[in-house]
Amino acid sequence: MSEDWSPEEVAATVADYLVMLDHELRGEPYNKKDHNRQLQSLLHDRSAGAIEFKHANISAVLVELGFPYIDGYKPRANYQQLLKDEVATNYLERESRNASLGAAGEALALEVEHRRLWDAGHKQLAAKIEHVSRSQGDGLGYDILSFETDGRDRLIEVKTTSFGAMTPFFASKREVAVSDERAQNFSLYRVFKFREAPKIFILPGSLRESCELDAVQFRASL
DSSP: OOSSOOHHHHHHHHHHHHHHHHHHHHTOOOOHHHHHHHHHHHHSSOOHHHHHHHHHHHHHHHHHHTOOOOTTSOOOOOOOHHHHHHHHHHHHHHHHTOHHHHHHHHHHHHHHHHHHHHHTTOHHHHHHOBOHHHHTOSOSSOSEEEEOTTSOEEEEEEEEOSSOTTOOEEOOHHHHHHHHHTTTTEEEEEEESTTTSOEEEEEESOHHHHSEEETTTTEEEO
């Protein structure tokens, strides 16, 4: 067999690693040997040692991306690019599907917006702020309808991560389109280090101007 693993092998191994990582981060017991044996049945002639080495490669990718990793798999570099792409995509998709994290980030952004308008002496505008992803559904392309101090709309899409400020995020086709069509009103609020010490920075205008977009899934890197 060639040294490089197939996309199917890489996807299966990354998915298995991230299941173990979920258990580890939650403090739940799991058995690495059992996971290894199950993978051997899927990967066609990959040895237990080869799988462990690939898991160590995944640890190296996670360290490079600034994400947590399984301490028992010491990071080993010199991995194939396909592995890095799969890890980044898989991990970020998991985080983007974390409903509780997203809701908490939106709640923080709402608090920030209310405070901003109150401090500016615009209590009536603050009272009109609407959490539209809750009241109207999640398909508008933004999460919060807020206002500038002159009364103009401020359309806020919130993206939350428990990792660092430069962590890539996923943007939907609709979100990108709204950021284009209403660039003068649109702002992306990036909430980062949420579990440690939440912070926010703002990207106003079109996401095409402020981010590098991967057009396949609109994975945005700052």
